[in-house]
Amino acid sequence: NAGVTQTPKFQVLKTGQSMTLQCAQDMNHEYMSWYRQDPGMGLRLIHYSVGAGITDQGEVPNGYNVSRSTTEDFPLRLLSAAPSQTSVYFCASSRLQETQYFGPGTRLLVL
Amino acid sequence: DAKTTQPPSMDCAEGRAANLPCNHSTISGNEYVYWYRQIHSQGPQYIIHGLKNNETNEMASLIITEDRKSSTLILPHATLRDTAVYYCIVRPRMRFGAGTRLTVKP
Numbered sequence: 570n571a572g573v574t575q576t577p578k579f580q581v582l583k584t585g586q587s588m589t590l591q592c593a594q595d596m597n598h599e600y601m602s603w604y605r606q607d608p609g610m611g612l613r614l615i616h617y618s619v620g621a622g623i624t625d626q627g628e629v630p631n632g633y634n635v636s637r638s639t640t641e642d643f644p645l646r647l648l649s650a651a652p653s654q655t656s657v658y659f660c661a662s663s664r665l666q667e668t669q670y671f672g673p674g675t676r677l678l679v680l
Numbered sequence: 681d682a683k684t685t686q687p688p689s690m691d692c693a694e695g696r697a698a699n700l701p702c703n704h705s706t707i708s709g710n711e712y713v714y715w716y717r718q719i720h721s722q723g724p725q726y727i728i729h730g731l732k733n734n735e736t737n738e739m740a741s742l743i744i745t746e747d748r749k750s751s752t753l754i755l756p757h758a759t760l761r762d763t764a765v766y767y768c769i770v771r772p773r774m775r776f777g778a779g780t781r782l783t784v785k786p
Binding site (some may be wrong): 573602604609610611612613614628657659661666668669670671672673674676 | 714721722723724725726729767771772774775776777778779
């Protein structure tokens with residue numbers, strides 16, 4: 570198993586650009602989620618999904634969209650990047666109510 | 681949502697036990713306590729979890745008080761590689777705080 574994979578590892582955007590952060594898992598986990606981590610802070614939940622076709626908002630959803638068309642993939646879309654979205658983004662997956670496993674992260678810099 | 685409170689930082693001597701406390705006084709009956717750690721800027725790594733009984737695995741032990749309002753993560757013989765930020769989280773919400781930065785010193 571590759572576990573949870575994220576691409577790209579690092580990205581630089583200009584203000585106003587859009588992009589999609591990719592997350593995939595090969596463990597057949599129902600639950601997937603996206604977090605962002607700002608310097609010196611803990612992780613904050615952006616969006617999560619409990620299965621294909623089902624998504625919901627977390628603590629800080631504004632400026633981000635998600636979709637879950639398959640069990641394996643959970644992409645995160647930045648609609649119009651802002652400097653405040655400069656952060657490290659982590660994707661995680663688990664079986665429902667079980668231990669979450671995290672990906673290696675995507676470091677995003679918005680200029 | 682049940683919130684957790686942890687000290688911002690702790691030091692521990694190499695080879696000694698590291699005891700990391702967590703307060704979760706608003707936890708409800710069906711919520712689990714989870715512990716994760718994050719080394720440098722890597723993704724958080726699962727350590728252990730429990731509901732009301734004490735738990736032990738190859739990495740650590742988890743002691744939960746009888747009223748479930750607090751818990752302690754114990755690393756029995758801390759090594760330099762255990763230097764990390766440790767997060768105590770209540771599931772299912774998985775709301776991360778700032779965690780405890782544990783520094784293991786030689």
